[in-house]
Amino acid sequence: MxxxxxxxxxxxxxxxxxxxxxxxxxxxxxxxxxxxxxxxxxxxxxxxxxxxxxxxxxxxxxxxxxxVADDAGELGFFSPHSWQPLALGVGGALGFLGIVFGWWLLFFSLPVILVGVYGWAFEYYRGEDRTQ
Missing domain, CATH: 1.10.287 (Helix Hairpins)
Structure with missing residues (x-):
């Protein structure tokens, strides 16, 4: 480093x-x-x-x-099946379209963005009572 x-x-x-x-x-x-x-x-x-x-x-x-092989190894965990980036991308695209076509479109994009962020933050959270 x-x-x-x-x-x-x-x-x-x-x-x-x-x-x-x-x-x-x-x-x-x-x-x-x-x-x-x-x-x-x-x-x-x-x-x-x-x-x-x-x-x-x-x-x-x-x-x-x-x-070069001395630095090889596991880089971390990457979710193989997450749909949340798609929701964030659609929400972001709607938000930018709201800037172009009218600010009213932001009212439709904000819930999609919030659902995507919430889902991404808690997609592996199962609660304290459950295992896995």
């Missing part, structure tokens, strides 16, 4: 330099502001990765003699 932190911090310095050069040459406030915001976001990610790397064990990517 140290390498990723250094990469993001280096990218943040580069974006900062580009923001100053762009702001000086173009005198355009929107692009300059966007570049400074990109600098801030990249700096936050780099700081988080560098801070976390001090507290975590060194991974295979931090060693010079590591092979």
């Amino acid at each position: 140290r390498i990723q932190g250094k990469m993001f911090l280096g990218l943040a310095v580069f974006i900062l330099a580009v923001a100053f050069v762009y702001g000086f040459w173009s005198k355009e406030p929107a692009g300059t502001t966007a570049l400074f915001l990109a600098f801030a976001l990249t700096l936050m990610i780099g700081f988080y990765l560098a801070y976390t790397a001090r507290r975590a064990d060194a991974g295979a990517q931090d060693r010079e003699d590591a092979d």
